[in-house]
Amino acid sequence: MQRSLTITLTLLAVLLAASLSFAGPTAPGDLLLAPPAALKASKPSVAFSHAGHAKAEVDCRTCHHAWDGKEGVRSCAAAGCHDLPGKQGERTFYAAFHAKADRSCLGCHKTVKAKGVSAPVGCKECHAK
Numbered sequence: 001m002q003r004s005l006t007i008t009l010t011l012l013a014v015l016l017a018a019s020l021s022f023a024g025p026t027a028p029g030d031l032l033l034a035p036p037a038a039l040k041a042s043k044p045s046v047a048f049s050h051a052g053h054a055k056a057e058v059d060c061r062t063c064h065h066a067w068d069g070k071e072g073v074r075s076c077a078a079a080g081c082h083d084l085p086g087k088q089g090e091r092t093f094y095a096a097f098h099a100k101a102d103r104s105c106l107g108c109h110k111t112v113k114a115k116g117v118s119a120p121v122g123c124k125e126c127h128a129k
């Protein structure tokens with residue numbers, strides 16, 4: 001009984017995912033962001049909500065700036081993207097999330113904060129324990 005319920009729920013989830021993805025990849029819900037295995041984490045992981053940012057009317061390609069809008073979305077740390085250690089330079093993992101540009105988490109939050117919108121800018125607000 002429980003097994004068939006699980007199967008039914010799985011099928012429903014697959015159908016839902018399929019119906020939502022007809023126009024290309026859809027945004028996953030809430031994510032917990034951490035560095036890839038090759039780069040060691042020095043800070044607690046960061047919670048990120050796609051839905052919260054959709055409400056704030058942030059376009060997909062503001063963040064996924066190398067995405068063509070059709071093919072799969074690559075992760076920030078994909079090879080040739082933000083896959084380097086350290087803090088200096090656009091290709092570092094760090095830059096993807098803290099660079100001055102509005103497409104980085106911290107860059108955009110500083111911009112919107114200057115306009116009076118509350119968004120986290122303190123290290124511990126994002127890297128919460």
Ligand code: HEC
Pocket residue numbers: 033034035040041042043044045046093094097098105106109120121122123124125126127
């Ligand atoms: C707006 C959210 C946000 C703020 C504010 C923020 N970070 Fe991050 N940071 C991230 C995200 C997202 C990542 C990528 C996921 C991860 O590695 O935890 C990251 C990754 C990092 C990394 C590389 C991964 C690691 O664990 O070593 C370092 C170092 C870092 N942040 C330091 C800081 C420091 C220092 C501050 C304060 C000056 C700060 N961050 C503020 C979102 C933020």
Ligand code: HEC
Pocket residue numbers: 025026027028031033048050053054058059060061062063064073074075076077
């Ligand atoms: C505010 C920034 C932001 C916006 C806006 C945003 N995303 Fe994302 N998205 C992310 C981050 C960060 C990740 C995690 C990437 C990683 O794991 O390196 C992610 C992951 C994804 C993934 C999974 C990629 C993987 O690694 O498998 C997909 C698919 C995706 N987003 C689609 C979307 C779509 C579609 C939209 C627009 C409706 C969207 N995103 C809007 C930041 C954003």
Ligand code: HEC
Pocket residue numbers: 046047048049052053055056058062063097102103104105106108109112117118119120126
């Ligand atoms: C282009 C602008 C933009 C980018 C890029 C962006 N944010 Fe935000 N973020 C916002 C705005 C605007 C708000 C305030 C939304 C609200 O609460 O109405 C916000 C709110 C938040 C909040 C608090 C509300 C919530 O959803 O929990 C968190 C946490 C957050 N952002 C994390 C991130 C992380 C992590 C990234 C990078 C992966 C990121 N943001 C990238 C614009 C941005």
